[in-house]
Amino acid sequence: MENRTHYRMAYHGTGMDLFRIEIVNLILCMVTLGFYYPWAKAKTLQYLYSQTLFEEQPFVFSGTGQEMFKGFVKAFALIAILWAGVFISLWYGGEIIQLTLLLFYLIIIAMIPLIIHGSYKYRMAKSSWRGIRFGYTGERSELIKIFYRDLFLTIITFGIYGSWLAMNIRRYVLDHVRIGNATFTYHGNGGDFFLLNLKGYFLTLFTLGIYMFWWQKDLFEYFVNNLRLRQGDHKVAFRSKATGGGFAGLLIVNLLIVIFTLGFGYAWAVTRTLNYVANNIDIYGDLSFDELVQSQSDYSDATADDMADFFDFGFII
Amino acid sequence: MSEHPRLLFFDANNASPREVYAETGNGKIYLSNIDDQDGHVLIFETVNATVSATGNRLFIFLNKNGAYLSVEAGHPSYHDLKTAVQPERKSWFGKMMALKWPVLVTVLVGIFIIAYFIMARVIPAAALKIITTEQEAEIGNSFYRSLMTTEEKDTAATRIVNEFASRLYLSEKYRIRITVIKETEVNAYALPGGNIVLYTGILETMDDPDMLVALLGHEATHINERHSLQSMLSAMSMSLLRSMILSGFGDVGSIVLEHAGTLEQLSYSRKLEREADRKGMELMIRNEVNPVGMKKLMTGLQEANDNLPGIFSFISTHPMSDERIKTADAFAAAHKTATFAPDPELRKLWQQLKARK
Numbered sequence: 001m002e003n004r005t006h007y008r009m010a011y012h013g014t015g016m017d018l019f020r021i022e023i024v025n026l027i028l029c030m031v032t033l034g035f036y037y038p039w040a041k042a043k044t045l046q047y048l049y050s051q052t053l054f055e056e057q058p059f060v061f062s063g064t065g066q067e068m069f070k071g072f073v074k075a076f077a078l079i080a081i082l083w084a085g086v087f088i089s090l091w092y093g094g095e096i097i098q099l100t101l102l103l104f105y106l107i108i109i110a111m112i113p114l115i116i117h118g119s120y121k122y123r124m125a126k127s128s129w130r131g132i133r134f135g136y137t138g139e140r141s142e143l144i145k146i147f148y149r150d151l152f153l154t155i156i157t158f159g160i161y162g163s164w165l166a167m168n169i170r171r172y173v174l175d176h177v178r179i180g181n182a183t184f185t186y187h188g189n190g191g192d193f194f195l196l197n198l199k200g201y202f203l204t205l206f207t208l209g210i211y212m213f214w215w216q217k218d219l220f221e222y223f224v225n226n227l228r229l230r231q232g233d234h235k236v237a238f239r240s241k242a243t244g245g246g247f248a249g250l251l252i253v254n255l256l257i258v259i260f261t262l263g264f265g266y267a268w269a270v271t272r273t274l275n276y277v278a279n280n281i282d283i284y285g286d287l288s289f290d291e292l293v294q295s296q297s298d299y300s301d302a303t304a305d306d307m308a309d310f311f312d313f314g315f316i317i
Numbered sequence: 318m319s320e321h322p323r324l325l326f327f328d329a330n331n332a333s334p335r336e337v338y339a340e341t342g343n344g345k346i347y348l349s350n351i352d353d354q355d356g357h358v359l360i361f362e363t364v365n366a367t368v369s370a371t372g373n374r375l376f377i378f379l380n381k382n383g384a385y386l387s388v389e390a391g392h393p394s395y396h397d398l399k400t401a402v403q404p405e406r407k408s409w410f411g412k413m414m415a416l417k418w419p420v421l422v423t424v425l426v427g428i429f430i431i432a433y434f435i436m437a438r439v440i441p442a443a444a445l446k447i448i449t450t451e452q453e454a455e456i457g458n459s460f461y462r463s464l465m466t467t468e469e470k471d472t473a474a475t476r477i478v479n480e481f482a483s484r485l486y487l488s489e490k491y492r493i494r495i496t497v498i499k500e501t502e503v504n505a506y507a508l509p510g511g512n513i514v515l516y517t518g519i520l521e522t523m524d525d526p527d528m529l530v531a532l533l534g535h536e537a538t539h540i541n542e543r544h545s546l547q548s549m550l551s552a553m554s555m556s557l558l559r560s561m562i563l564s565g566f567g568d569v570g571s572i573v574l575e576h577a578g579t580l581e582q583l584s585y586s587r588k589l590e591r592e593a594d595r596k597g598m599e600l601m602i603r604n605e606v607n608p609v610g611m612k613k614l615m616t617g618l619q620e621a622n623d624n625l626p627g628i629f630s631f632i633s634t635h636p637m638s639d640e641r642i643k644t645a646d647a648f649a650a651a652h653k654t655a656t657f658a659p660d661p662e663l664r665k666l667w668q669q670l671k672a673r674k
């Protein structure tokens with residue numbers, strides 16, 4: 001990489017602005033008995049994106065409350081049908097209760113790859129920077145294949161293969177994320193990830209939890225450092241500058257803020273976290289972002305993204 | 318980045334920006350390239366535009382495709398553009414965002430209080446009106462059955478106490494049935510629809526049949542006045558509210574609200590207890606039993622006040638305050654001159670109860 005440049009990234013949002021948005025969202029959600037939720041989610045995402053500047057330009061979330069409301073209704077209907085099935089069989093079932101619950105969990109697990117796929121497709125299509133859309137080009141059938149194969153291996157290895165499962169999914173997904181005509185790639189693998197977690201787990205145990213922050217730092221680093229962005233023979237690399245001490249300060253203070261403000265300080269905790277993340281990733285390379293061209297298509301079905309919310313998956317990476 | 322503040326246009330086709338001139342007027346934004354003089358002008362409607370501010374920049378999104386302007390503070394067109402594209406004010410969200418944060422917090426707290434009263438009082442009260450006595454008995458019975466699966470019944474005591482109760486006037490609408498449970502804990506409770514459960518522990522604290530009449534009168538009042546059904550309904554709708562708050566507000570917020578709710582709940586249940594004491598004593602009088610038995614019951618329980626865990630434990634749901642004892646005392650004093658002639662069978666049954674092994 002000759003002519004390597006360091007790119008600038010910063011989060012400019014304030015706790016107060018986010019706090020106001022969340023309070024207004026909460027009021028509107030309560031008054032509408034929760035139906036405002038999709039709009040609330042859109043407002044929050046729009047704000048968080050707009051306050052994150054990369055090379056002085058903001059990320060833009062262009063998803064709307066209406067789209068997400070449609071997805072919300074579909075996701076709700078699907079889950080209502082599932083629950084109805086469970087209740088009916090509990091009512092008439094008697095002894096097959098365990099079987100029904102097992103089936104219920106199996107269906108939810110079976111839906112995970114579909115949810116990841118749909119959620120990425122929607123989120124990426126609705127994210128843009130400098131007017132250039134992100135996109136997710138993964139195949140649903142491929143993701144399903146990887147997920148089921150690895151899930152099977154995870155079960156027969158009593159969970160050990162779970163690290164490979166997580167990394168194979170993450171790699172597949174991130175390898176298919178684009179911004180315009182540039183492509184992300186991810187280089188993490190199950191073996192390294194497994195060792196990292198093994199070390200993290202035992203050291204956390206031996207240090208009575210203190211190592212947790214260093215474990216967190218390692219996980220963050222493993223995500224960031226293995227990420228690349230390529231366009232032709234130009235590329236961008238990401239390096240974590242986060243430290244265990246940094247994470248300790250961030251997380252402990254966040255916890256104190258949330259506790260002592262009785263939860264009202266949540267917005268400030270989020271702000272601190274985003275600041276920390278934005279300030280602790282060094283992004284450099286020889287890619288000229290001027291070369292990016294709009295090439296990803298739009299996609300407006302938010303059902304899977306809303307499903308992820310119902311099951312409290314958050315946004316999965 | 319550069320010396321002079323810039324106005325950049327991103328066309329949503331290429332990531333490379335163009336520096337432009339902007340003019341506003343007639344609800345439109347006119348853009349022209351800074352470096353070509355061919356008069357090529359792009360026109361956008363301000364009604365479709367939205368604005369966001371980050372740091373010292375203004376970003377004006379011109380259309381659904383994602384074309385936008387990035388304006389640095391200090392640029393000659395900064396002010397024009399800022400006034401041309403107003404932040405969202407039409408929607409509820411926009412209107413509320415214009416309010417100051419203390420106002421917002423007050424509104425939120427107000428909504429919480431309203432939601433609390435709807436869930437804890439209004440909905441249970443409405444349900445109370447809808448639920449018939451038969452349905453109430455059904456609900457109470459299913460509760461009773463599930464509670465009894467883990468308890469050991471004292472059959473002899475149960476028989477005697479039921480006979481004792483059958484000689485009393487306790488309820489107009491409900492058939493009162495009593496179950497005595499072999500358990501040293503000092504506890505008694507009433508279920509919706511007519512079931513009263515007594516622990517042998519509470520019987521041990523009594524040395525007088527009037528005290529048992531007082532206890533039955535108190536518990537029967539909980540049933541007659543549907544207190545049990547009310548608190549059950551209120552607990553159910555509160556748990557719904559709690560899960561709603563939990564999903565919307567996170568753990569800490571819900572803990573705070575729960576404690577605030579518990580305080581209110583406590584003062585409310587005290588009100589119900591006072592009513593049960595008073596109407597319980599009225600029932601005693603109706604049965605020609607000296608209401609001083611209520612005071613004796615209370616002092617006896619206060620003495621037995623060891624630490625009782627569990628939500629149904631008598632002392633925790635029935636705090637024996639001095640105030641309650643004083644009220645009972647005053648009530649009894651008012652009937653000092655009256656003569657009482659309780660059913661003599663009651664004493665016989667009481668002796669049987671005490672003599673059983």
Ligand SMILES: [Zn+2]
Binds near residue numbers: 635
């Ligand atoms: Zn009571």
